[in-house]
Amino acid sequence: MTVPNSYTVRDVRIFPNVVLAPMEGVTDLPFRRLIREIGGAGLTCTEFIASEGLKRGVGKMHEMAQFDDDESPISIQIYGRRPEVMAEAARIVQDMGPTIIDINMGCPSKKVCAHSGGSALMKDPELARDIIRAVRGAITIPLTVKMRSGFDHTNRNADEIAYIAQEEGAEGITIHWRTRSDLYGGERAVDKIAETKAKLSIPVIGNGDVLDIPSAMRMFEETGCDGVMVGRGAIRNPWALLQIAQHINGQPVTEITATDRRRVLLGYLESINGRFRSERGTLGRFKKISNYFTKGLPYGGDVRTLVLRSQTIPEAVDHLETYFERLMRFESGDNTVFREARDGAAAK
Ligand SMILES: Cc1cc2nc3c(=O)[nH]c(=O)nc-3n(C[C@H](O)[C@H](O)[C@H](O)COP(=O)(O)O)c2cc1C
Incomplete structure (x- = not known):
């Protein structure tokens, strides 16, 4: 199987197709700078930012959305449950000049889910649709959605939600293979990523336990995904994205001392x-x-x-x-x- 080395979100080429995951309390400006200095990330993402806070003008939320002038492409991630607030937050964030806005539908945190945000949206496809539609209508830049494979094992519906997202104008989907109930455990099952990829025409990015070259290759091979997203693996080994990108591009792989x-x-x-x-x-x-x-x-x-x-x-x-x-x-x-x-x- 030939593994792709880039994908495009509308007209934005993501090269290499290795993405730094959004991580609250980790992927702030200094951490993203560290990863960008090392290289290998075709796209970086901010931590998730509360739409309600952005709308109210909370300083911390604006700080979280900041990025370097030369940080491009960059995706700003927002979360929330109220379509009109999400739309307003997306407008505010678009004015800050990012390449992409991403909607979080994957966060398992009790606090976020209790308000029907994050992964709880996967249980409510119609609300998910309303949110994507409202955000799409509010912005002109590319829009992507990040989700889990489902809310729990009786609700593994990433393919359904991703299809809705595509219908509503999302231009890329990231799927973490775990369900919300798996939190960060569970038994590896990437079938929903593969199913979604087969159903959609927009790029699908595979996420979950991509730590190094073998796990990245496995994700590409088992799902046919267009790119991989690396989260905890990048904290453990900030060179992971570079090494994966080098391997995909047939370059010598940097060894770390x-x-x-x-x-x-x-x-x-x-x-x-x-x-x-x-x-x-x-x-x-x-x-x-x-x-x-x-x-x-x-x-x-x-x-x-x-x-x-x-x-x-x-x-x-x-x-x-x-x-x-x-x-x-x-x-x-x-x-x-x-x-x-x-x-x-x-x-x-
Ligand atoms: C500390 C931490 C914070 C996270 N914060 C976010 C977040 O703000 N937005 C989001 O979409 N996912 C968040 N995630 C989930 C990651 O983006 C990713 O989907 C998950 O960790 C699986 O990928 P990995 O196995 O490569 O870490 C977070 C994960 C961790 C470990």
């Missing part, structure tokens, strides 16, 4: 300095990113625990510096460095 990892993680910390009201806020965000970042690395669990327990930023940085220094030695063939460190810690 402990030195690269250290530089990027500590550089990220510098980039968020001053963005939060308190050091606690910065530390909280840094812990969250470090937690994902060290998953899958040799002895990553040891440093994760130390960072999570840190009370201050310098303390967390110290632990990470020590870890990366050991990782460098480990990569140069010193197989005992981590074991000795564990023994040393146990002897204390």
Whole structure:
């Protein structure tokens, strides 16, 4: 099977066809800059933004929608349940100049679903239709929709909702293979992505556990999707999108060293300095990113625990510096460095 390397949303070419997922509390401006500096993302997305807050002019919502002048294409994601408010929010956001507006129909959060937003819309196809129609009528730029495969296992209707979206003028669909009731677990089932792709003429992007080249290729092969979206895999390995894009384009794949990892993680910390009201806020965000970042690395669990327990930023940085220094030695063939460190810690 030949895997495509781009797709188009109306006249916008997404190349490479590897998309950074919208992630609340993660894909803010500094994180997206980090990914864009590394490369490989054909499209970046903001965190989801509440339509009600945008309409009321809440400063934080406008801040969340900000992007760099050279961040193009960029998609701003909005959520909500009231068609007229979603339309107004879309108008406000369109004026900020993004390439695409995306409607969230995938968020599993209780708070969002309780108000029939996010994935709860999948249970109410007529409300979903009204929202897409209202937003479509309010804007001229391309519109896409992101959803799960269904609300739960008795309601796996992504193909139906996506078809409605296409009828109402959406120009791209992303499907996370999980249902809302799977949250972030469940048994992998990408059949709804494949079914939707077969039914629709607009691009369909496959999402869910795309972490690296093999999982990306599997998504393309099993669903025939036009592109893949990478979420948690990009926090764990910010080079994941680049590596997938390189593979798709037949280019040599960049190998990552402990030195690269250290530089990027500590550089990220510098980039968020001053963005939060308190050091606690910065530390909280840094812990969250470090937690994902060290998953899958040799002895990553040891440093994760130390960072999570840190009370201050310098303390967390110290632990990470020590870890990366050991990782460098480990990569140069010193197989005992981590074991000795564990023994040393146990002897204390
Ligand atoms: C911390 C976090 C925040 C998320 N926030 C959003 C969001 O704001 N909008 C959205 O559509 N999906 C959101 N998601 C879902 C992701 O975009 C993606 O669909 C999901 O994580 C599955 O992809 P993955 O397995 O590559 O992570 C979030 C996921 C995570 C882990």
